[in-house]
Structures are given as structure tokens and as C-alpha cells.
Amino acid sequence: MNDRGPSIELIDVHKSYEEGERTHEVLTGTSVSIRAGERVAILGPSGSGKSTLLNLISGIDLPDSGTIRVGGTDLGALTERDRTLFRRDHIGFVFQFFNLLPTLTVLENLLLPLELTGSTNGRADDRARELLAAVELEARAGAFPDRLSGGEQQRIAIARALVHEPDLLLADEPTGNLDQDTGTRVVEALEALVAAQGTTMIVVTHSRELAGRMDRILELDHGRLREG
Amino acid sequence: MRLLTKASLRYLTHHRLQLLLSVLGVALGVAVVLSIDLAIQSAQTGFRISAETVSGRTTHVLVSDLGSVDERLLNTVRIDLDITASAPVVEGFATSSVLPGRALRILGIDPFSEGPFRPYVAGGSTGLDVSELMTTRTGVVLPASLAEEGGVSVGDSLPMVVEGEAWSVPLVAIIEPADELARAGLADVALMDVAGAQEVLRMVGRLSRIDLRISDDEAGSAELEAIAGALPDGVGIESVGTRSETMSGMIGAFDVNLTALSLLALIFGMFLIYNAVTFSVVQRREILGRLRALGVTRDEIVRLILTEALWIGIVGALLGTLVGIFLARGLVGMVTRTINDLYFSVSVQGIDLRPFLFAKACVLGVGATLLAALPPALEAAGANPRMAALRSVVEGRARVLVPRAALVGSILCAVGIGVLSIPTRNLVVSFTGLFFIITGLALITPAGTLVLVAAVRPLLGRVWGTLGLMAARGVGASLSRTAPAIAALVVAVSVTVGLGVMIQSFRGTLVQWLDGTLRADVYVSLPGPTASRAAGTMWPEVIEDFVGHPEVSGYSTYRGMDLVRDGEAFRLVALELDPRGEGAFDFLEGSSSDIMARFRAGEGVIASEPYVFRRGLERGDSVTLSTASGDRALRIIGVFYDYGSEQGTVMMSRSLYDRLFDDPGVTSLGLFLEEGADSERVVGDLLALVPPGRAVIARTNDTLRSASLEVFDRTFQVTAVLRLLAFVVAFVGVLSALAALQLERARELGLLRASGMTPGQLARLVVTQTGLIGLAAGVLAVPMGIALSIVMIFVVNKRSFGWTLNMEVGPEVLLQAVGLALVGAILAGVYPAWKMSRTSPALALRGE
Incomplete structure (x- = not known):
């Protein structure tokens, strides 16, 4: 990906969903540009299309029209497989509901993105443990996710999202399922890691407080983004 | 080990019951296919070894369409045509009181002519002293195994009944061929001098055939030409291979029909796999979505699911081969008895464990597993990572798919009918048509179920109030999971109905035919x-x-x-x-x-x-x-x-x-x-x-009638066993799918418990829902089963055997079908209901 240039560009992006017999227009010509290393919060009411926007930026979903470039790569020009590989190499994801894999231990959850990108040597293990230490959960390396608290699970999810040093971190309501104290600890862990790696970060949230900690706030309103 | 593989293995081991049932599905399917193959193969091998041993190195035989040739023909062949490699043979069957239940094959030969033909007669490793055989009137030679079984030794008299005549023939020698094949081939043979055999078989002056050994060169062709020119009317020359093929070809249709039935069990096994894999995919939809979001490609997801299926297939196939050998031991007796009853005498010494059959069954088992796992694997991979987590989207899509599936099912049925209309006697074509129809019907069932459930919903609402309505709506609301289970149950039950109606019709037709045919009061035969x-x-x-x-x-x-x-x-x-x-x-x-x-x-x-x-x-x-x-x-x-x-x-x-x-x-x-x-x-x-x-055997009309029906019932014993096995496979599948479905609803049921529903009410809800599925499946299976029986009676049977059968649909077959489906489905609800009633709602509500 380009260094310090515009990391993400959305140009006149439209997206709608069929809901029964009616069409729900989620994005109606959204355009935005985010620089590399920038930390951006996206605010908006429920159903305004915040998660859709993240899915489009990650290549999980495609827009009906418009262009999305991530690190100069036009996602619309990639095949589904190439978009997946692009996501694997360049993007980290943090979800509201932790989304750890229940049949893998904490350490294995962290190793998975590294294995997917082909780093399976001893350095991968060191890297995973380094991230576990950073989120202060090294002692839980061998535990399965169902043995962890919500806050612990989310910190693991953050470590997993950053373990393969992605250029872009996408976080969908990372504190939405946590109490305030735990949420704060999670956000601090997130900020520390992102800052250490210089990762571009987009956080979708309802929380004004969390949004206030970012470099920039965008509000999604009636299908369009505007500076908050 | 790769982490994805590790995750998948852990998933499987965490869901042991599901895994066990999947393995069981493959194992049962493979076991049924293998056991039928082994049984048929063993019967064929028994026949072949026996025929080859009796034929020895014979290349051609002189036989008459009328069953026997004049013994003077031997002189023509030997003296006039100068063909010295020729031997007279007299063959027939006998029974002996010391060998109950066995048909003894009398083989009358001329020891002096045997040199080029049967080494076990011409001395050598068996140590047979032919002079005793020739000098003792009606002297008989038995293989060691038979002599031991009958408790007779050299010098004893062997009691025999040949065509109603009682004989006491002296046992002049016992032979024990060195090689196992000859031992197996001679296992039911009583060797006699040709004159002795002619006497006991009342064939004096006649021979069953003349064996020849003709070289496979120009001189041989010239000899064959010369023989053909010298043969009297009604006598022909046949190669041994052709003769053997004619005999084994007689059981061709029987063989194909049994094989088709065994494949049906494998198809049911496939339903089971499909159910299990679909369920495992549905259950992991969120996890798979997370993996996709993390960058796991579609190919990798497909590989992951198929690898799981591959291992299930391999373990199931290996287990199936063991069960198959066990089953074959029981089936070979039934198959052999049917062949003996209907076609020709055959003695089977043991199971012919041919590696090819094992390989075939394993490949079929693993292949069927992969094939059954492919649609859910593709479904898993095709799921958009975003949509994967949304249950409502999945169910919404399932509902959209129902009418489409019904349409595709109708088209498949039409194609099946089209294939069946092809004017051919080829049974593979017929069974292909039948397969299309069965698959088509399976695809129509979810739509049929929705219609039926909608029809009974008001009634359930009136009887059980909200609980009744919830149970009815639940069937439609979880269609992505219930549809495969219902389809499997309907197909299994409809095939059971189809086979049941076919057997009933066949028996009914036979009874009617016997009533019309057996006009005399007493029947006498030998x-x-x-x-x-x-x-x-x-x-x-x-x-x-x-x-x-x-x-x-x-x-x-x-x-x-x-x-x-x-x-x-x-x-x-x-x-x-x-x-x-x-x-x-x-x-x-x-x-x-x-x-x-x-x-x-x-x-x-x-x-x-x-x-x-x-x-x-x-x-x-x-x-x-x-x-x-x-x-x-x-x-x-x-x-x-x-x-x-x-x-x-x-x-x-x-x-x-x-x-x-x-x-x-x-x-x-x-x-x-x-x-x-x-x-x-x-x-x-x-x-x-x-x-x-x-x-003689003298039987009254009634006794003969009963004896004929006994043979019929024996003939259909194998079919009945297969029908039962196929149903067991399907039953296990349905039980597992429905039980797993309810167990997977733990959170939803926990919510109901937390809202104040008593364990009893919960049990009623669960059992009503599974029972409703069973009832729908049973009711749908009846017309489908009758449709299948029409195809089996009027197409498959007609093409296999050429018989016109009158269709008879008895209420017991139909009630049995609905009852079985209902009981199976209700049983499937009992365990989850029991488990949920013992689980704390708080635990059930706790997420992952």
C-alpha cells in the first residue's frame, strides 16, 4: 500500500438492499478520502449503513456503483478471491461480538491470520505472544475463548486483528458489548497497538466518547458521509 | 497441523454424536452395498469354481438341447473323428440323509478318459485309486469334507435318493485335492464311474455331455469343423465359457435388482451425510463468516468442509467394510437359497472376499460422502461473510428456495418419467429414471410440508393455543435445517412404501395366479x-x-x-x-x-x-x-x-x-x-x-400352494432385509438431524424457559414440532411411495423379469409408513426435550 498517501478513497458509492418487496438505499453517493495512518470514527444511528460501509471498504461486499480504492487498489476490479487475499494481507477486523473462533485457543486465534498469510515459522509464534503481552493476556494463551470474559475476548480480538501488521484496521462497535471501564481498557489497548504500528484505523461506533479519541469524525447521514 | 484443520477437528470432536451418526450413515451404506456385492459374488464364485472344477481343462462340450446325448456319439468322436481328448460325463443331483440340506452333485466320469481333463481324477495329488471306482458297482468317491460331514468312511455305504429312488452306494475312496480351489469346487461332488452314474440317474445309454479338449489353433478349428459336421440333429458344440456365461447370466436381473436396492441404502446414507454436513455448516455459519472476514478464501472453506467429509467417509467406509463382511455372512445364505430355489443349484463354500469389491464399496462410500457434502460446502463458501451471520437472511433464502426446489423437483420427476419411457430393457436406464424421480420427490417435499403444516396450524392453535401455533410456525421458520431432514425422511418412508406395495402386489398376484393355476387336488413329483x-x-x-x-x-x-x-x-x-x-x-x-x-x-x-x-x-x-x-x-x-x-x-x-x-x-x-x-x-x-x-412327494393343493408361497417369501427375504436396513439408515439420519436441530435451538428454548415455560410445556412444544414434521413426512410419503411402487411394478419389475403384476395397495403398508415416520420424529424430539428440561435457562441463554 502507498505510504502516507490517501489510504482509502470512496468515490460516489451507492449501495442498496432488497428487503422483501422494497429497496432500502443505504449509501447514496458517498465520497470520502482517508489518509494513511489516520484514525477515523464513523458515527450514525442504527441502520444508517455504518457496518455496510466497513464491509465495502474491506471488500466483503461490493457497491452497486462507485469506486472504492484501498491503498490505491480498486477493490471493484478484483475478483472475489483476490479481494479475500487482499483482505487477508492488508486488513484487520474487530467486531462487536468478539468473533473469536471457539475451537481454537487464544494463541491459535492469533496465529491464524499469520498462518493464512503464510508466516508459520517460530517468528509467528513470537509475534503472537508479543501481541498477547501487549494486551496483557499472555497468561491466557492456552485458554479457549469461552473461558475468557467479554473484555478479555475483545482484547484478544484486537490483538488478532493486528497480529499480521495490517495497513488498515476496521473496528465495528468494538466497545458496544462492554461496560464502560472494560470498554476504556479495550480502547486504550487498541490505540496503543495502532499507534505502535502506524495502522490506519476506521472505527464504527455509537459512542461519542470513543469517537472523540479519534483524529477525525465522520457522520453517516441519509446515506452520505459528512465531517462531524 | 494447520490451524484451520485443527479448528475443524476440534469442532468434530466437540460434536461427537453428530460425528458418530455421520460415520454410521456412511458405514451402514457401505456395509449394505458391500454385503450384497459379497453375497452375489460369493454365489457366482461358488458356481464358477464348481463349474470349472467339474469342467477341468475342458474347452468344449457336446450337448443336446434335449438334455442328454446318445453315448454312441462318443465312439463317433473318438473312432471316426480320431479325437482322443474326449470324455463322457453324466451329471445329476442327489440327496442324502446323512448330509441333510445339501444337494449332492453326481459326476459320472470314465477314469481312463480323464487324463487331459480333471487332474483330481487322473491320479496325482489326490491319490485316487481309480480301479476301485471302476470295479465297484455304483461305487462313489467323496471329497474329504463331505465324508467328514456325513460321518462316513471308505467301505461304508452312503444312503442316497436320486430322482425318488433310494440307493445305498459304497464309498470306495475319499479324495482331498491339494489345492484349495479344487477342494472348494468339489465340495458338493459325488464322483462315480460313468456306468454307475447312468444307473442311479436312470440314464443308461445316455450321457449328459461329452467333454472335449480342442487346441486353440488351426488344427483345433479343423477338428471343431469336423465334429460339427458329424453331429446328429439336436446336438451342438459349445465352448465352456459360453455355457458358463449362460448359467451365470440367468441371475443377471436378480443381481442388478439386489445391487440397485443396496445402492438405495447408500443413497439414504448420503442423505444422512448431507444432513449432518449441512447441519455442521449451518451450525458454524457464523464461524465460517468470521473466517471469510479474516481472509479465508472460498476454496479454502470448500476444502475444509470436504476434508472433514473425506475423513468421515474414510472412517465410515472402513467401519462399513467390517460390518459388510458380517452382514454378508447372513445374506450369502439367503442369496444362495434364492438362486437354488429359482435358478440353479449352487454350493457356496464361503465369502469370496475380493479386494475389488472392498475398493468399490470404499470408493462408493467416500465418493457418496464427498458428493453429499459438496452442496453444503459450496453453500458455506458461497455465503457472503456479512450475510453469513444473519440467521434471518439464511431462513429467508431457504424460504425463497422452497418453491424453486419444488420446481426443479418437478422437472427432475418429468425427466425421470422421460427416462423410464425410453423403450429399453436396460436396467441401468430404469434405475437412473427411478433415481431422478426419487431426487425430484425429495426436492418437492419441503414445499409439501409447508402446505401441510399451514393446513394443520389452525387446528393446533385451537387445541394447544400459542404453543401449538409456535410448534407449527417453528417448522417453517427453521426451514434451512428442517428441509433436508424432512426430505430424507419422506424419501426413506416412500421407498419403504414403494417396496412394501411392490412385494404385496407381487405376492397378491402370485396368490391369484396359484389359485387359478393349481386346479388339481393332489400333486405328485419326485x-x-x-x-x-x-x-x-x-x-x-x-x-x-x-x-x-x-x-x-x-x-x-x-x-x-x-x-x-x-x-x-x-x-x-x-x-x-x-x-x-x-x-x-x-x-x-x-x-x-x-x-x-x-x-x-x-x-x-x-x-x-x-x-x-x-x-x-x-x-x-x-x-x-x-x-x-x-x-x-x-x-x-x-x-x-x-x-x-x-x-x-x-x-x-x-x-x-x-x-x-x-x-x-x-x-x-x-x-x-x-x-x-x-x-x-x-x-x-x-x-x-x-x-x-x-x-415321491405327494402334496395336497393347499400344501403345494403354501410351499410355493414359502419359496416366494424366502425369495423376498433379502429385499425385506434391505428394506429394513435402508429404513434404519434413514431413521438414524432423521433422528440425528431433528435431535440436533432441537439441541441447536437451546438458546431459543432457554429464552422460553426463562420466560416462564415449564419443562413439560417445553417438552410438548419440541415433541409437537418434531411430531408434526414426522406426520407431514409420513403423509407425503404415501402418495410418493405409491408413485414409486407404480414405477417399480410396471417398469423395473417388468423390464427385469417380464412379469405383469396387479397392483395391490394394502392399508397396513401405508399405516406402517405414517406410523414409522411419526414415531421416528417423536423419538427425535424426546432427547432434546429431556435435555432442555434439565438444563438451567441461564446456561442455555449464555452465548459462546
Whole structure:
């Protein structure tokens, strides 16, 4: 990906969903540009299309029209497989509901993105443990996710999202399922890691407080983004 | 180990019951296919080894269409044609009281001619002293295994009954061939000198065949040409391979039908796998979505699911082979008995564990598993990572798919009907058509279920209120999970109905046919090696005594011979009919009285439905038979329904037979008694008339009828076992799918418990829902089963055996089907209901 240039560009992006017999227009010509290393919060009411926007930026979903470039790569020009590989190499994801894999231990959850990108040597293990230490959960390396608290699970999810040093971190309501104290600890862990790696970060949230900690706030309103 | 593989393995081991049931599905499918293959193969091998051992190094045989050749032909071959590698053979069957349940194959040979043919006779490793065999009248040589089984040793007398005549033959030697193959081949053989065999088989002056050893070169071809030119009418030269093929070809349709049934079990197994894999995908939809979001490609997801299926397939197939061998041990007896009852005598020494059959069953098992896992694997990979987590989206899509599936199902049914309409006797085509129809029906079932559930919903609401409505709505609301289970249950039950109706119809037709055919009051024949085919000829003096019984008012005589012409076996029958027996025939077309009048006048022959069907003939065509005066073409003046022989029967009047053949023999008698006579007592009188040392079987009409139905029931024993196994496979599948579905709803059910629902109410909700699914499946299975039975009766059976069956749909088969589906489904709900009632709602509500 380009260094310090515009990391993400959305140009006149439209997206709608069929809901029964009616069409729900989620994005109606959204355009935005985010620089590399920038930390951006996206605010908006429920159903305004915040998660859709993240899915489009990650290549999980495609827009009906418009262009999305991530690190100069036009996602619309990639095949589904190439978009997946692009996501694997360049993007980290943090979800509201932790989304750890229940049949893998904490350490294995962290190793998975590294294995997917082909780093399976001893350095991968060191890297995973380094991230576990950073989120202060090294002692839980061998535990399965169902043995962890919500806050612990989310910190693991953050470590997993950053373990393969992605250029872009996408976080969908990372504190939405946590109490305030735990949420704060999670956000601090997130900020520390992102800052250490210089990762571009987009956080979708309802929380004004969390949004206030970012470099920039965008509000999604009636299908369009505007500076908050 | 890769982490994805590790995650997948852990998932499987965390869901042990699901894994076990999947493995069981493959194992049962593979076991059924393998066991049927092994049973058929073992019977074929038994026949082949026996035929090869008896034939030895024979390359060609001189045989007559009429069953035996004049022994003077041997001189022609040896002296006139100078073919020294020729040997006379007399063959027949006997029974012995010391070897109960066994048919002894009498092999009469000339030890001096045996050099080039059967090494076990010509000395060598067996150590047989032929001089004893030749110098002892009716002396017999037994293989060591038979002698041991019968508890007889050299010098003892062996009691034998040959075509109703009791003999006590001296055992002059015991042989034990060094090689295992020869030992197996001789396992049921009683070796005699040709003269002794002629005597006991009442074939003096006749030979069953003359064995030849002709070289495979120009000189050999010249010899064959010379022999062919010197043969009298009715005698032909056949290569040993052709003869053997004709015999084993007789069980071709039987073989295909059993194989098809066994494949059906595998298809049910596939449903089970499909259910299990679909369920595992549905259950992991969120996890798979997370993996996709993390950058796992679609290919990798497909590989992941298919690898799981592969391991299930491999373990299931290996387990299935073990169960298959066990099952085969039981089935081989049933298959052999059916072949003995209906086709020819065969002795099976053991299971022929041929590696190819294991490989085939394993490949089929693993292949079926992968095939069944492919749709859910593709579904898993095709799921958009965002949408994957949304249950409502999945169910929404399932609901959209229901009418489409019904449409595709209807199209498949139409294609199946189209395939079945192809005018061919090829059974693979027929079963392919049937497979299309079954798959089509399976696809229609979810739509049918929704319609049925919608129909009973108001009633459930009125009876059980909200709970009833919830149960009904639950079926439709979780369609992505319930649809495969319902489809599997419906198909399994409908196939059970189809097979049940087919067997019932077959039996009904047979009963009707027996009622019409068995007109005489008492039937007399000679005891033979098999249950259903009378053999040998009765003694004229005994016939005279029997028909002279004061209470016998009339009689019919029957002379039957199993013949082979143009490589096809059939039975030729000469009938002298009492007028009361003439109405026994039911003709496909034409006036019965006209046909019988022409029959009596010897204007032609009547042929059975399978005979004309197999040969593509019809009334008015000709049948060519080898007679004493050469080939004779005889017109078919009528075609009659006959369920006694799959190979077909040609019948002619005794007067015509006497004109064409020099054979006064009578195989069996039908006696008509005076009005009011007691058949049982007459049978007793008749048996008392039989001179000592001779035996006949005299049976009343009722006894013969029961014996015939017993053979029928025995024949369908294998089908019944397969039907049961197929149902067990499907039942296990449904049980697992529905139970897993309910267990997976733990969170939802926990919510209901937390909202105040009592364990009892919860149990009622769960069991009502699974019961509703079972009821819907049972009700849908009935018309589908009847549709399948129509195809099986009027297409598959007709093409396999040439029989026209009257369809009979008894209520018990239908009620049994609905009952089984209902019970299976209710049972599937019991465990989850019990488990949920013992689980704290708080635990159930706790997420991952």
C-alpha cells in the first residue's frame, strides 16, 4: 500500500438492499478520502449503513456503483478471491461480538491470520505472544475463548486483528458489548497497538466518547458521509 | 497441523454424536452395498469354481438341447473323428440323509478318459485309486469334507435318493485335492464311474455331455469343423465359457435388482451425510463468516468442509467394510437359497472376499460422502461473510428456495418419467429414471410440508393455543435445517412404501395366479435338490397305481425340462391336461377356450409372458426347438401369465411332444379327486403305494400352494432385509438431524424457559414440532411411495423379469409408513426435550 498517501478513497458509492418487496438505499453517493495512518470514527444511528460501509471498504461486499480504492487498489476490479487475499494481507477486523473462533485457543486465534498469510515459522509464534503481552493476556494463551470474559475476548480480538501488521484496521462497535471501564481498557489497548504500528484505523461506533479519541469524525447521514 | 484443520477437528470432536451418526450413515451404506456385492459374488464364485472344477481343462462340450446325448456319439468322436481328448460325463443331483440340506452333485466320469481333463481324477495329488471306482458297482468317491460331514468312511455305504429312488452306494475312496480351489469346487461332488452314474440317474445309454479338449489353433478349428459336421440333429458344440456365461447370466436381473436396492441404502446414507454436513455448516455459519472476514478464501472453506467429509467417509467406509463382511455372512445364505430355489443349484463354500469389491464399496462410500457434502460446502463458501451471520437472511433464502426446489423437483420427476419411457430393457436406464424421480420427490417435499403444516396450524392453535401455533410456525421458520431432514425422511418412508406395495402386489398376484393355476387336488413329483423345480421322471408303474386309485377321477401329466437354446435358458413343458385343468391358464390376449382347443390339437405351443418378453416375441411368432428329427419351428398360439419361472416356459400338448421327441417320461402328476374325497387321506394312500426304496412327494393343493408361497417369501427375504436396513439408515439420519436441530435451538428454548415455560410445556412444544414434521413426512410419503411402487411394478419389475403384476395397495403398508415416520420424529424430539428440561435457562441463554 502507498505510504502516507490517501489510504482509502470512496468515490460516489451507492449501495442498496432488497428487503422483501422494497429497496432500502443505504449509501447514496458517498465520497470520502482517508489518509494513511489516520484514525477515523464513523458515527450514525442504527441502520444508517455504518457496518455496510466497513464491509465495502474491506471488500466483503461490493457497491452497486462507485469506486472504492484501498491503498490505491480498486477493490471493484478484483475478483472475489483476490479481494479475500487482499483482505487477508492488508486488513484487520474487530467486531462487536468478539468473533473469536471457539475451537481454537487464544494463541491459535492469533496465529491464524499469520498462518493464512503464510508466516508459520517460530517468528509467528513470537509475534503472537508479543501481541498477547501487549494486551496483557499472555497468561491466557492456552485458554479457549469461552473461558475468557467479554473484555478479555475483545482484547484478544484486537490483538488478532493486528497480529499480521495490517495497513488498515476496521473496528465495528468494538466497545458496544462492554461496560464502560472494560470498554476504556479495550480502547486504550487498541490505540496503543495502532499507534505502535502506524495502522490506519476506521472505527464504527455509537459512542461519542470513543469517537472523540479519534483524529477525525465522520457522520453517516441519509446515506452520505459528512465531517462531524 | 494447520490451524484451520485443527479448528475443524476440534469442532468434530466437540460434536461427537453428530460425528458418530455421520460415520454410521456412511458405514451402514457401505456395509449394505458391500454385503450384497459379497453375497452375489460369493454365489457366482461358488458356481464358477464348481463349474470349472467339474469342467477341468475342458474347452468344449457336446450337448443336446434335449438334455442328454446318445453315448454312441462318443465312439463317433473318438473312432471316426480320431479325437482322443474326449470324455463322457453324466451329471445329476442327489440327496442324502446323512448330509441333510445339501444337494449332492453326481459326476459320472470314465477314469481312463480323464487324463487331459480333471487332474483330481487322473491320479496325482489326490491319490485316487481309480480301479476301485471302476470295479465297484455304483461305487462313489467323496471329497474329504463331505465324508467328514456325513460321518462316513471308505467301505461304508452312503444312503442316497436320486430322482425318488433310494440307493445305498459304497464309498470306495475319499479324495482331498491339494489345492484349495479344487477342494472348494468339489465340495458338493459325488464322483462315480460313468456306468454307475447312468444307473442311479436312470440314464443308461445316455450321457449328459461329452467333454472335449480342442487346441486353440488351426488344427483345433479343423477338428471343431469336423465334429460339427458329424453331429446328429439336436446336438451342438459349445465352448465352456459360453455355457458358463449362460448359467451365470440367468441371475443377471436378480443381481442388478439386489445391487440397485443396496445402492438405495447408500443413497439414504448420503442423505444422512448431507444432513449432518449441512447441519455442521449451518451450525458454524457464523464461524465460517468470521473466517471469510479474516481472509479465508472460498476454496479454502470448500476444502475444509470436504476434508472433514473425506475423513468421515474414510472412517465410515472402513467401519462399513467390517460390518459388510458380517452382514454378508447372513445374506450369502439367503442369496444362495434364492438362486437354488429359482435358478440353479449352487454350493457356496464361503465369502469370496475380493479386494475389488472392498475398493468399490470404499470408493462408493467416500465418493457418496464427498458428493453429499459438496452442496453444503459450496453453500458455506458461497455465503457472503456479512450475510453469513444473519440467521434471518439464511431462513429467508431457504424460504425463497422452497418453491424453486419444488420446481426443479418437478422437472427432475418429468425427466425421470422421460427416462423410464425410453423403450429399453436396460436396467441401468430404469434405475437412473427411478433415481431422478426419487431426487425430484425429495426436492418437492419441503414445499409439501409447508402446505401441510399451514393446513394443520389452525387446528393446533385451537387445541394447544400459542404453543401449538409456535410448534407449527417453528417448522417453517427453521426451514434451512428442517428441509433436508424432512426430505430424507419422506424419501426413506416412500421407498419403504414403494417396496412394501411392490412385494404385496407381487405376492397378491402370485396368490391369484396359484389359485387359478393349481386346479388339481393332489400333486405328485419326485424329490429333487431344489424346492421349486421338479426333476427326473416318475416310474410308469407308480403313475399307473396312482391314477388307478379309486378316488382319483382324472389326472394331468407334466413333463418339464430345463433347456438352453441360443445361449438362453428356458423350461420346456409337455402337458397332458384333464379338462378341469385347462382353465388354469390366463392368457394375455385371445380367447382361452380357442387357444386351448388349438393347444390340444397340437397346432402350436403356448409361451409364458417372461419367455416372449425376454426374446421380443409375440403371439403368432415362432419358437424353434431341437427335436429328435431336427429343428422345428412351432407357432406361439397363446401367451400366458406365469410367475413360476423368470427364464420363461414353452408348453406344448403331450401329443405334440410325443410326435416330436422320443421321451415317454413324466416329471409330475396332477390328480383330480372324486367330489368330497379327502385329499390328505388320498395323499396317505398314494404314499403307501410307493414301493420300498422309492420316494415321491405327494402334496395336497393347499400344501403345494403354501410351499410355493414359502419359496416366494424366502425369495423376498433379502429385499425385506434391505428394506429394513435402508429404513434404519434413514431413521438414524432423521433422528440425528431433528435431535440436533432441537439441541441447536437451546438458546431459543432457554429464552422460553426463562420466560416462564415449564419443562413439560417445553417438552410438548419440541415433541409437537418434531411430531408434526414426522406426520407431514409420513403423509407425503404415501402418495410418493405409491408413485414409486407404480414405477417399480410396471417398469423395473417388468423390464427385469417380464412379469405383469396387479397392483395391490394394502392399508397396513401405508399405516406402517405414517406410523414409522411419526414415531421416528417423536423419538427425535424426546432427547432434546429431556435435555432442555434439565438444563438451567441461564446456561442455555449464555452465548459462546
